[in-house]
Amino acid sequence: MSPTPPVPAGTKYAWCLIGREMPAKRPGAERVHNFHEVYGSYDEAEVRAQASRCIQCPEALCRQGCPLSNRIPEWMALVAAGDFLGAAAISRSTSNLPEICARVCPQERLCEGSCMLNTRGEPVAIGAIERFINEYAFRHGAVEAYAAPANGLSAAVIGSGPGGLACADELAGLGYRVTVFEAQLIPGGLLVNGIPAFKLEKHLVDRRIELLSRRGIEFVLGVQIGRDVPLADLRRDFDAVFLGHGAQKPKPAGVPGEELRGVTAALPFLIAHNVDSPLNDLVPVDVAGRRVAVLGGGDTAMDCLRTAVRAGAKSAVCLYRRDLANMPGSRKEYENALEEGAEFQFLTNPIEIVGGDDGAVCVVRCERMELGEPDASGRRRPRAVPGSAFEVPADVVLVAYGFDPVAFPEDSEFAAIATNAWGGIVVDENQMTNLPGVFAGGDSVRGPSLVAHAIRDARRAAQGIDRYLGQRTAAAGR
DSSP: OOOOOOOOTTOTTTHSSOOOOOOOOOHHHHTOOOOOOOOOOOHHHHHOOOOOOOOOOOOOHHHHHTTOOOHHHHHHHHHHTHHHHHHHHHHHHHHHOHHHHHHSSSSTTTHHHHHHGGGGOOOHHHHHHHHHHHHHHHTOSSSSOHHHHHHOOEEEOOOOSHHHHHHHHHHHHTOOOEEEEESSSSSSSSSHHHHHHTTTTHHHHHHHHHHHHHOOEEEEESOOOOTTOOHHHHHHSSSEEEEEEOEEEEEOSSSSTSSBBEEEEHHHHHHOOOOTTTTTTTTOOOTTTTTEEEEEESSSHHHHHHHHTTTTBSOOOOHHHHHHHGOOSEEEHHHHHTTTEEEEEEEEEEEEEEEETTTEEEEEEEEEEEEEOOOOOOSSHHHHHHHOOEEEEEEEEEEEEOOEEEOOOSSGGGGSSOBBBOOOOOOOOSBBBBEEEEEEHHHHHSSSSOOOHHHHHHHHHHHHHHHHHHHHHHHHHO
């Protein structure tokens, strides 16, 4: 990082005297040989200088752009003044997993994308500063695992991903006895199983779960809800239930040839190659020395590309039907993927996967696209260019078109929970389902989305649970 000129504390126009500087990043040629995190951290002088760039907007657009409404200007002012522990405490007041959000949130689409400085130059480096203050707090023992006084009530949380962890944390803070049920043998959900370690090293998730355990939250692992534990038992044994099990049913490729050997869904590929947390009996797809094509343009596609490169792929190319401007994946992850050797073919729509005589993939047949008018999502709708078919050689095809909620078995009591047309759980303004006392949030409700959205749903559900049980208790006492 280049030297930062000294600026007196409280200087209103520090943003035009100090340029935006990000923490050092390991070179791409080095990164591809391991799964360690990409970014370093500021030192104390650097982080204070970067925080001083915040102009303290009266109506902070960065806070409006954050799904959790984080009190960003408040902790920016404290960081600029050198009060890192005070800043971290404010950060924790609105986010249950701030050290994780700092690493996995697409800040360029959220807080930083909303920063007022974008109209004059570059935004404040909110994500990197958030990471610094929270790691500083952990290093200095300031993240306490206190246990709130018991209120005599209990809650079951289904799933230990970001939504489940946030809901458990909130409820424990209100005095509830909380039990988290997780189908896998390792807690953390997709934070551990799906997000590669080069974005989020697994010891960070372990640290957070250990903290929650010390707060009295119990984790029950290897339990399939609906199979091993009926809903009736949960409703009998707990005062409330929160469903935070996510959406992990992969969307199909939807083209001829997707049954060929060498075609696989993104999530099993990522889990099997997640070297820090090998799970169950998944066998890694061997991509060493092979040509890998990734279908899709979201963050999961970026994860697949970067994982394939680290696993020794001869080439890793993303085939995406829109252009870069309309690609949903994080620009930061796109740039990292390019630096690591991944390739991108935009305006490219796969229409068939072709196999050889041995039944294995050898080619992805595609057509060129052009963009028309915006669709319901606001992105321009792609349309095929006539006569533009071409082929992309491939030995492995990873399908990263997103996920849908896994439907509850028809013979399960969970099937009584109302869902919408695409399988998402229907909830009210308190995140409660049609079954009294059963709440839900995160991807199982809204579909695949951001970690911050899952945390926001979970916090809202915890407050909804507390109101619901408070009203029920009051009514019973009348």
